[in-house]
Amino acid sequence: MKKRYFISALLLTMSFLSCKKETVHTAPPVPSYKVVPISTSSTTLLAEYPASLEGVTDIDIRAKVDxxxxxxxxxxxxxxKKGQILFKLETQTATQEAxxxxxxxxxxxxxxxxxKPLVDRNIISDVQLETAKANLASVRSTYQSIIARINYATIKSPVNGIVGTLPLxxxxxxxxxxxxxxxxxxxISTVYAYFSVNEKQQLDIMMNTDGKSFQDKINQMPAVNLVLSNGVAYEQKGKIETFSGQANMQTGSFNVRARxxxxxxxxxxxESGTLQIPTALQNVIxxxxNATIELQDKRIALVVDTENKVKAVPIVVRSVPGGRFFVVDSGLNPNDKMLIEGVGIVTEGTLIKPEVVDYKTVIDPTKK
Structure with missing residues (x-):
């Protein structure tokens, strides 16, 4: 009897311990996010814009006569070449008229x-001679008009260039x-690349270029690159020459031309291509x-403190052409670990497991 009570008590104790074990809660795992140790850098950033190409002169060739x-x-x-014959129209009728x-x-x-000699000898009135002269001028004008029609029938190139399609x-x-x-x-001895920038991009470009006047800034802009439609960079550098005088009222964009x-x-x-405007930056952060957020008119970056907790830091930045990067003027320091993953999701004070990423790979200007 005592043995039976002992076994029952033992089973009850084991059951209690089992239930107690099941109610113990384990701590959730610490989430892992990518961070980058901040450092200063000197690099060239490339802002890219879709561009269309046109020759320095594109002339439609049309007939002047029927x-x-x-x-x-x-x-x-x-x-x-200029003056080379392109087409000849039929002139049989005009030749007969000529x-x-x-x-x-x-x-x-x-x-x-x-x-004339009769007038000189006063045999006839000079009115007859003047009438004859007027008739001569009239028929001569008609003849010259017909000759011009014949000449216009031979159509020549007005410039040196490349022949386009021949639809007729x-x-x-x-x-x-x-x-x-x-x-x-x-x-096409020279080709213009036409592209558009919005108001913000135009300001970013000009504010990152030396020069006192607007034209002075254009003159001092660096040479630009052209990536062709097959993805290969054109071997020659180009030069931005003009910005449109005002923004397009419908699109808010400025038209830009590079030669x-x-x-x-x-x-x-x-043809089409992609125009690249380089911006050289020296010893900047x-x-x-996309690694920042805007909150109440402030730009915020998330950094990780010594305890691996997320901290929100206000920063002062300026844009660089292209819209992908900021230059940080204040708020971040070298060796700060900035969050580049989960921005906008992770809240301040969250404990994370930092996954360190190389800074150079983050700001690689060739990385899309």
Whole structure:
């Protein structure tokens, strides 16, 4: 009987201990977040903008007179010189008209020659001679007009350049009113890259460039790069030449033009690319913009203290062109460990397990 009570008491004790063990709560794991030890850096940041390319001159070639295309002397993509013949329109009718007009000029000239000595000898009135002279001027003007039409039928290139598409073929009827041009000649010895920046970007660019006046700042801007549509950087550097005088009222953007030399004719009108504006920074603290938050008109960075707890720090920053990085003027110091993961989620005072990331990889200007 005593043995039975002993076993029951033992089972009850074990059951109690088991229930007590199940109610013990384990501490949650400390979350791990990436942090970067802050340091000063000298680097070149690249701000990128989509750009469209155009030759220094793009001229639509159109017919000045009516006629059928009789000959085409060029092919698409051909390089031509100023004055080189491109097209010839049919001139048979005009040639016949010119022959008839020339005969009238000859007859009018003969009439003037016949009347002149008669006037000199007072045989006839000079009114007849003046009438004959007026008739000569009229028929001569008609003849010259017809010759001009014939000359206009031979269409020449007004500039050195590259022939564009040839949408019309032999026998096509054209006139000065034809909507589609015969072709387009592009002078691509120099190519312009056109792109747009918003108001903030324009201010960032100008405020990070030396110079007193606006034009002085443009003149002192560094050379720019052009990345072609295949991802390869163009071998020649370009120079920003102009900003539009005012922002577009609909988009709030400024149009910008950069010039690139194109001696090898690699660049063509109508192509696209990416223009890169470099900004050189010396011995500054650079941080990613997405590693900060804006709170009550203040820019905040999160740092980790000696106890691995998150602390919010107000910082003073300025933007650099491109919109990806800030230069920190105050608030952060070298060797501060700044949170670059979980920003906007992790609250101040949270205990974390820092996962240290190399500072140089964070501010790599080539990293997207």
């Amino acid at each position: 006629g059928y295309i009789e000959k085409i002397f060029v092919h698409e993509g051909q390089e031509v 022959a008839a007009a020339k005969a009238k000029v000859t007859a009018a000239q003969v009439e003037v020659s016949r009347l 073929r032999l026998g096509s009827y054209v006139s000065s009113q034809t909507a589609e041009p015969l072709t387009r000649i592009s002078d 690139f030399p194109n001696a090898n004719r690699l660049l063509r009108s109508g 650079i941080i990613p913009q």
